[in-house]
Amino acid sequence: MNIERRTLITGATGFIGHCLARRLVETGAEVWAGVFPGEPPERVEGLPEEVRRIPLDVRDGESVDRAVARCKPEVVFHLAAVGVTDPGVTPFAALAVNVVGTIHLLESLQKQAIRRIVLVGTCYEYGAREAPEGLDPFNFYAASKVAAWAFARAYWRAFCLPVVVARPFQVYGPDQPPHTLVPSAIHAALAGEDFPMTPGEQKRDFIYVEDVVEGLLTAATTPSIQGQSLDLGTGQVHSVRRVVERIWEITGARGRILPGALAYRPGEVMPLAADADRTARL
Known part of the structure; x- marks a missing residue:
């Protein structure tokens, strides 16, 4: 699966982001990594040398605008989040990063000739599935991801932004x-x-990280799935x-x-x- 396009990854220094960056370099993509200013140096240094680093704090709309204007991405993978492995994340932190950060990015990408935005959610959005809507988050992280999905779908509806949501399951x-x-x-x-x-x-539902990355690449390249949400797991x-x-x-x-x-x-x-x-x- 090749993406020979200018690509921006938010959250590139994370577990999945590192693997995705390496795979995109292999496909011949021009890869830009949005790097949080306070990121530990060893996480940044672990990125492939071909990846271009750019400061990006999703909580700051101007920071997002600067990064997007500089790299002019055609494809975006949005992985930046808090609470992924911290069930004690506060609702305020989850809202600031996972919801408002997503809105900042979607707002900025309206100004670009964007081909696909892959928003990475979580299987925990489903929770116990006891709510009639089908999404039943049981902690603040999952709740914020449901909210981010709702805003992404609204931007697709209102502005035709080509958003696809991918929900990885138990990645290892x-x-x-x-x-x-x-x-x-x-x-x-x-x-x-x-x-x-x-x-x-x-x-x-345990799924290997490289299989998740292939799923993300597929979500970025499959035609006519804008507005859809995809589960990344084995079943x-x-x-x-x-x-x-x-x-x-x-x-x-x-x-x-x-x-x-x-x-x-x-x-x-x-x-x-x-x-x-x-x-x-x-």
């Missing part, structure tokens, strides 16, 4: 934050440490406990798995599976 792979499930379990297993965890009954679920047990089996770990040592997060959702068939049809 190299360079993932070390405190998240899979890397923290691997670390404990290799170190011979005990691994305290929740009862682990949550069922998640198959595995319990969190079983995933940890499998890591123990593969590594021959000597430490103990301690299910139930940690409580579930408030409002924890048990099953979350992507509608992979619908995504394939689109």
Whole structure:
């Protein structure tokens, strides 16, 4: 999947953003990375040398305008967000970055000859699916992503901005934050440490980060899907406990798995599976 166009990535120094930047360079794209001014230097240095860095703080509309005017993107991947791995993010921080930041970007892109905007959401927007609307966020991060989706769709309706929303499910792979499930379990297993965890009954749709990136590229290049929302997952679920047990089996770990040592997060959702068939049809 090739995108030989001028491309802007917000959140390029994050877990998925790093992988996406590398893949876009491979396709021959001219890649610009929007870099938050306070980003740790090692995260910026980890980007491919071919990627052009540009200061970008989505909370500041003028910063967004300057970055967009400078790189003049044809394709945009919007990954910049707070709360991805922090369930305690405040509603004010989530609103400022995930909602207002998205609006700043959409406003700025109206002035450009933009071909596609891929807005990255989250599977947690679905929550327990107990609301009749089909979206049922259970924390402030997920709620802010629902709001960002609503604004993106409104901009598509009102101004024909070519927005596509992609919702990754349980992403894992190299360079993932070390405190998240899979890397923290691997670390404990290799170190011979005990691994305290929740009862682990949550069922998640695990998808490798490189497969997510291919899904994002597909969302950026498939014609006639503007305004649509796509799930990026396999459609198959595995319990969190079983995933940890499998890591123990593969590594021959000597430490103990301690299910139930940690409580579930408030409002924890048990099953979350992507509608992979619908995504394939689109």
